[in-house]
Amino acid sequence: MLKRIKLNIIISLMFVAATFQLQAQDLSQIGKGKALKVNGGISLSQLYNTAFGGELNREPYSYYLNGNINFSIYGLSIPLSFNFSNEQFGYSQPFNQYGISPTYEWITLQAGYTSMSFSPYTLSGHLFLGGGVQLRPDGPWSVSAMAGRLQKAIAVDTAVGNQPAFHRFGYGSKVDYQGNGYNLNFTFFKSKDDPSTATNLTDSMEVFPEENLVLGIGGSTTLFKRVALNFEYANSAISRDIRSEGVERGTFQPFPSGGALFEHRLSTAYHQAFKTGVNYGGNGYNIGLGYERVDPGYKTHGAYFFNNDLENITVNGGTQLFKSKLSISTNVGLQRDNLNDAKINQMTRWIGAINSNWTVSKKLNVSASYSNFQTYTVIRSQFEDINNIDPLRPIDTLNFTQISQSINASSNYILKADESRVQSLNLNLSVQQSSDEQSGEEQPTGSKFYNSNIGFSNQWKELGLNIFTSINASWQEAGEINNTTLGPVLSVNKSMFEKKLRLSLTSAFNNSYSQSDLTNTVFNCRLSAAYQYKEKHNISFTNAFLARNTPQDDGSTNKSTQLNGTLTYTYQF
Incomplete structure (x- = not known):
């Protein structure tokens, strides 16, 4: 063996x-x-x-x-x-891929699998197989350019039911000029599919060879040493099917008519994206105004995903009060979609976020935040981490949920702090609410999720000993179903032999309820030790025990016990 x-x-x-x-x-x-x-x-x-x-x-x-x-x-x-x-x-x-990026003075070359970013609306971090160059000599000018395969051809396989794709090649460049107190840049990006690279395709699969040309301009400047201006504009021309017939332009577009650069076709559409902002920085405060508009259907082959059909108007600000002990920042705005009135329904809503941090005294610190921006995040009970005894089992990170409102609050109070001992009390609370709306009415498919804990920490510096206790609670409400989990946690950590040996003992007990009925009782205990020898050698051992009792409908209890251990040796050279 x-x-x-x-x-x-x-x-x-x-x-x-x-x-x-x-x-x-x-x-x-x-x-x-x-x-x-x-x-x-x-x-x-x-x-x-x-x-x-x-x-x-x-x-x-x-x-x-x-x-x-x-x-x-x-x-x-x-x-x-x-x-x-x-x-x-x-x-x-x-990344299971290869690439090279040598640099000599102000010249950087890129070859193989690599990525570059010109602007958010043109080329933005898309991986490609090819080459690129970045020239940043002394002076106001800098130039970036790239060319390579953006998408690999995938043939139709009816046995697997895969998603076919055409070979897509792209190239582009960005020219940047840094003046005295201002910046101006111009971006060009072009890509085109090869229709011969995806075989056995039928129109019913709705996969067509595309062509894309994007031109962009952006810049920023500072006025009167306090006012900062910035803007970004892009116009994207995309042909959904390059096999369609070529036609002359009917309306003005910032692209040449016909020629080798881009041919206007029956399937060609033009979309624009624009974003600008102005910020003023005063003495102890700042305020800003932002505007963004992305046409419905806006798309660029230089980005994997793009939000379109949106208009945002935002106002942001921040300040510090009470001799900088309290800091507050906020962002409030109006968001709407259906910009071309093509949808039956239109979503218009206020969006906003506020963050604050208050140093009440040398012993007490409080922070809080609220937001109702729509984002995608992972909602996971803290007990998934507490009850996980397998160090190699990954926690589920695929539970993505759209959040419409989020509240977080925390506080830390130092009870005692001297040369030998530190005692502190921590309190944390988070609330997340997800919801769906249709025709302006909230649907019963949303959910509310609460996480809270209160903990006490007692640290002896000279002994290298830290004892932490907490009580944790999680509550989830989805429609008419309520799930609750709560229980205490005890953790003891000890360092020995000039911190070369670290010992840890963690124990937790929690009950889970559904509609006030007990569904699970879990007890776990984890003992671990880690020793470092001459900075290069590390030996660690973990032994974990978990006991779970699950009541059954017939009145019996299903009992299960798990025991696992891990011994690891690591050598660094």
């Missing part, structure tokens, strides 16, 4: 070396300093899992060997990584 492990690692390293990723490098360092530098690390973990009264959803014993090594040749970095276990074996590089 040991020979097999060594062989797999050697094969992995050889294969990885053939497909390495080179990151941004400074070629001016060639010939200076040490020619070759090597650093990295290796980690070996062993895990055991046991379950009583329930199914064991993992291997009883498993091991993981992970490593990374980086070769630096005159600043040219070649990072490699590998992993091996009795469950799976693999090799990887960062």
Whole structure:
């Protein structure tokens, strides 16, 4: 078995070396300093899992060997990584792709898999396979340019039911001029699909070869040392099907008619995006006004996702009061959609956010925030972290919910603080509400989520001992269903031998209720130890125990127990 492990690692390293990723490098360092530098690390973990009264959803014993090594040749970095276990074996590089970005003085080249950003409305962080250059010489001018494959062709596969795609190639440039107190930039971006690269396509699949041309202009300036102005404008021409017939322009557009740059077709549409803002900074306060409009259907091949059909008018401000002990910032505005009156319904609503932090005294600090901006976030009960005893099991991060309102408040009060001991009391509360509206009426599909905890911390500095206790509660309300979880947590941390050895004990007990009926009782305890030897060697051990009791409809109780442990050795060089 040991020979097999060594062989797999050697094969992995050889294969990885053939497909390495080179990151941004400074070629001016060639010939200076040490020619070759090597650093990295290796980690070996062993895990055991046991379950009583329930199914064991993992291997009883498993091991993981992970490593990374980086070769630096005159600043040219070649990072490699590998992993091996009795469950799976693999090799990887960062992002599983390759690229190189050498730099010499004011010239930076990019090749392979890379990304660049010109402006929010043109090219904005889209990954491409190709090349780019950034020229930033001394003086007011700077230039960026790119060209490469934006999208790989994907053939139709009816057996899998995949999403077909055309090969998409793009190129663009940005010219920036930095004047005395002002900045001005011009952006150009062009992309086009190859219709011959996706076979067996039918019109019923609604996947057509597209062409896109975007021109943009932006800038900023400062007036009277206190007024800051900025703006960004872009016009995007996109043909939804380049196989459609070419036609002459019917109305004015900032693009040449016909020619090799862009051909106007029956499927061509033009959309605009504009954003501007003005801010005034006074003595101890600031105020600003912002405006943004994005036409319905606005799209650029240089960005993965884009919000369109929106108009925002915002007012923002901030100030500090009571000798800077209280700071307040706010952003309030009006948002609407259906800009071209093509929808049956129109959404118009006030949006806003306010944040505050108040240093009441040397012992008490309070902060609070409120917002009703629509965003996507993860709503997760704090008990998912508390009841997780498996260090390698990822917490679910796919529970995305649209939030319409959010409130957060926290306070910290220092009860005692001297050279030997610190005592503090913490209080936290968060409220999130998601809701759906149709024809201006709130639908019963929304939910409310509450998280709260109060904790007490007692730290002895000389002893290296910290004891923390808290009471946690979570409550979720969705329609007519209410779910509640609450319980205490105790955590003890101790450092020994000049902080080289760290011991930790955490225990929690919580009950879960649905409509006031007990659904789960969970007790868990986690003991861990970590030791560092000569800065390069680290050994850690964790043993976790979890007991769960679940009442059944017939009056019985389903009892299950889990026990797992992890032993990890890490070496850094």
